[in-house]
Amino acid sequence: MNGALEKKWVDLYLANADIIAEGLPPVINRARAEALEIFNLSGFPAKGSANGDRYHYTDLQRLYDRDFEYYFMPSYRHVTLPPARDEHYAVSFLNGFCIDSEALTRLDNGVIFGSLATAAREVPELVEKAYNRLAGQENDAITAFNTVFAQDGVFVYVPQNIQVERPIDIRFAYYAEGESLAGFTRNLLLFEPGSQAQILMENLSLNEGAYCDCAVSEISVGERAHIEFVEDYRLNVNSASISSNYARQQTDSHLYSLSVALDGQLIRGDRRVELNGAGADNHMDDLMLCSEGQHIDFTTDIRHTAPDCTSKESFRAIASGDGRGIFCGRIYVAPGAQRTQAFQQSNNLLLSENAHIDAKPQLEIYADDVKCSHGATVGQLNEEAVYYMRQRGISEETARRLQIIGFVGQLLGHIPIAAVIEQFETLVTEKIERM
Numbered sequence: 001m002n003g004a005l006e007k008k009w010v011d012l013y014l015a016n017a018d019i020i021a022e023g024l025p026p027v028i029n030r031a032r033a034e035a036l037e038i039f040n041l042s043g044f045p046a047k048g049s050a051n052g053d054r055y056h057y058t059d060l061q062r063l064y065d066r067d068f069e070y071y072f073m074p075s076y077r078h079v080t081l082p083p084a085r086d087e088h089y090a091v092s093f094l095n096g097f098c099i100d101s102e103a104l105t106r107l108d109n110g111v112i113f114g115s116l117a118t119a120a121r122e123v124p125e126l127v128e129k130a131y132n133r134l135a136g137q138e139n140d141a142i143t144a145f146n147t148v149f150a151q152d153g154v155f156v157y158v159p160q161n162i163q164v165e166r167p168i169d170i171r172f173a174y175y176a177e178g179e180s181l182a183g184f185t186r187n188l189l190l191f192e193p194g195s196q197a198q199i200l201m202e203n204l205s206l207n208e209g210a211y212c213d214c215a216v217s218e219i220s221v222g223e224r225a226h227i228e229f230v231e232d233y234r235l236n237v238n239s240a241s242i243s244s245n246y247a248r249q250q251t252d253s254h255l256y257s258l259s260v261a262l263d264g265q266l267i268r269g270d271r272r273v274e275l276n277g278a279g280a281d282n283h284m285d286d287l288m289l290c291s292e293g294q295h296i297d298f299t300t301d302i303r304h305t306a307p308d309c310t311s312k313e314s315f316r317a318i319a320s321g322d323g324r325g326i327f328c329g330r331i332y333v334a335p336g337a338q339r340t341q342a343f344q345q346s347n348n349l350l351l352s353e354n355a356h357i358d359a360k361p362q363l364e365i366y367a368d369d370v371k372c373s374h375g376a377t378v379g380q381l382n383e384e385a386v387y388y389m390r391q392r393g394i395s396e397e398t399a400r401r402l403q404i405i406g407f408v409g410q411l412l413g414h415i416p417i418a419a420v421i422e423q424f425e426t427l428v429t430e431k432i433e434r435m
Helices: 003-023 031-042 060-064 116-122 124-128 141-147 384-391 396-413 418-434
Strands: 091-095 104-106 112-115 152-159 170-173 179-182 186-191 196-203 210-221 224-235 241-250 255-261 266-275 281-290 296-304 310-319 326-335 339-352 357-364 370-379
Touching: 003 060, 003 141, 003 241, 031 141, 060 241, 104 116, 104 396, 112 116, 112 170, 116 124, 116 241, 124 281, 124 396, 141 210, 141 241, 141 384, 152 170, 152 196, 170 210, 179 196, 224 418, 241 255, 255 266, 255 296, 255 418, 266 281, 281 296, 281 326, 281 396, 296 310, 296 339, 310 326, 310 357, 310 396, 326 339, 326 370, 339 396, 357 370, 396 418
Parallel strands: 091 170, 152 186, 170 196, 179 210, 186 210, 196 224, 210 241, 224 255, 241 266, 255 281, 266 296, 281 310, 296 326, 310 339, 326 357, 339 370
Antiparallel strands: 104 112, 112 152
């Protein structure tokens, strides 16, 4: 493609290639050349039907046509994050770079977590076998865009048959003063056969400064591994997050994920899961709360490539003001993936005339012994239920709020990390009261 917008970013990389690659080992740096070629040929996906469903409603060209500042090194070193939970392991990042005094934590049981850049230097054998192996197969332009500029992000490794005793709390914080910053977070999470872990990933703005993060995560889930993953987005009205997650599950593994989008000008989550071993199980929950001026887009692709696998996806969205929510989810069942059980449901609630939600669940099935279903609903509050509660002395405002909380409560009830349930309930309730 090599249009004017793409040329601007290619030239930016070429002018700063030495700074971007400095101190990073070949496992990260050698992936840049091929990624640059993919990005240069494909370019930023255009909004509209030309790119199918993945970018039909979301304009990334407009987002990246802005003027950003780029440091390609740690910035705002004076900024501190709120203290981490005592009952969790924790690793913290500011504007894409690890800020912990100990960049890589090694537990006695072999568990490793911390900075990906540090892990690539200190445990290259682990990073080598997985970096860009899932993401690089897709030839996706946005993923390639991240690969070109990536410098740091989180690395998690859990050895075979090891259960991590405490949740690992990964905090990505963003901060800027009087400028718009762009970042490129790269994450690699490796779970060996029989391992168990809980991961909490938080994306939050520390002030009102504008930040745009393009993030890519690769998640490898080994045989019989049991992984629970919860993430949330609490960005300011000036910031955006563009994330692409790639997960591959092996035989009899289980991966649960919950994504909660609370605030941000633009949030785009692209999740792709491959059930690659017989008996693999995936459960994906998504919740978005879109208020005035917010655009939130969750696109999912669950691929059943092995027999006897199960997947279940539940998506719920609420939009108010002129908020825009998008859900596009595909379940793909490959030839030979017999006895697949796959279910997908999207339920959406509009609170104003100008709010808009697009929902498009999809099935693509090439096997004949399967149980698959999908559905979508878009509606308003149940006025009869509001009337019923008002007849019992509950104010109209309270009745509506209780009905909205009940609408999202089922998903929040799935949160597996006990220590954060109350926090999520509070955050969601506070957001609903502002809608």
